[in-house]
Amino acid sequence: MLLSVKKRQEYLKELGFYKDKIDGKVGKNTKQAYKDLQNKYFFRKQDKDGVYGKNTDILLRNAYKVHKYCKNFKLEEFACHCKGKYCTGYPAELSDYLLQNVQKLRNKYGATTITSPLRCKTWNSKQSGSSSTSNHTKGRAVDITNAHTKNLSDRKEIINYWFTLQKPNYSYCNGWGRKGKKSYKVNAKNMGNAVHCDTSK
Ligand SMILES: [Zn+2]
Incomplete structure (x- = not known):
């Protein structure tokens, strides 16, 4: 199941991609935050579509967890080494x-x-x-x-x-x-x- 819109906003805010209200509504700034998150981490152009689907959900969960648990590691250090040849970079x-x-x-x-x-x-x-x-x-x-x-x-x-x-x-x-x-x-x-x-x- 995908994260609720509220949760996405909370996580995106914590990560610095979103600065607006946590209201559970997908407005302009929420959409922009999805896009900015994808642009920062996804390797392939096709994955940076601004649509919040399964791949973006996995990405956001991973970004949030690394931020929460790992003060000395960045999310990129956990990305698949195919570098976008076969996957988004965050396959699980x-x-x-x-x-x-x-x-x-x-x-x-x-x-x-x-x-x-x-x-x-x-x-x-x-x-x-x-x-x-x-x-x-x-x-x-x-x-x-x-x-x-x-x-x-x-x-x-x-x-x-x-x-x-x-x-x-x-x-x-x-x-x-x-x-x-x-x-x-x-x-x-x-x-x-x-x-x-x-x-x-
Ligand atoms: Zn891969």
Whole structure:
């Protein structure tokens, strides 16, 4: 279900796209705010149509959540790396838990790069070794690097830290992985130093 017009106005106001009344009516300024939001984040011309449909609803929810939960990340850092080749850039709604956890990880380990964020199904299928049901396509996974992911023992520490956070599902890197209390060896050289972190919800 799409957000109510009131909710859209509240979110757009919080994000700085709307300065008018929260009245639940789609007037000139509300329409302009939809357009400005799309223009800022969508990659493809065809998606910047000013119409509030499913894609814009996902975009607004994601923009609002990143603003609410992530003081050190921008929405763009979570955009699909196809860069508009196959999707709007925001093919799924981001998990509240994922965003909160990633911010906590940032608080603990410092500047963190999201090396693999949201993925549309087409982009996901082009990544070597990726599963078609990857949580990247569901807004529940990111791969990250930071100053503390350079060697395996540090990456293990990050993976174990992930399991102290909300709704951890599994987490792995080249060398080692964990799901719940179980750990396993991983051979994923294409991951480089990155750590995959995901949530079950
Ligand atoms: Zn994509």
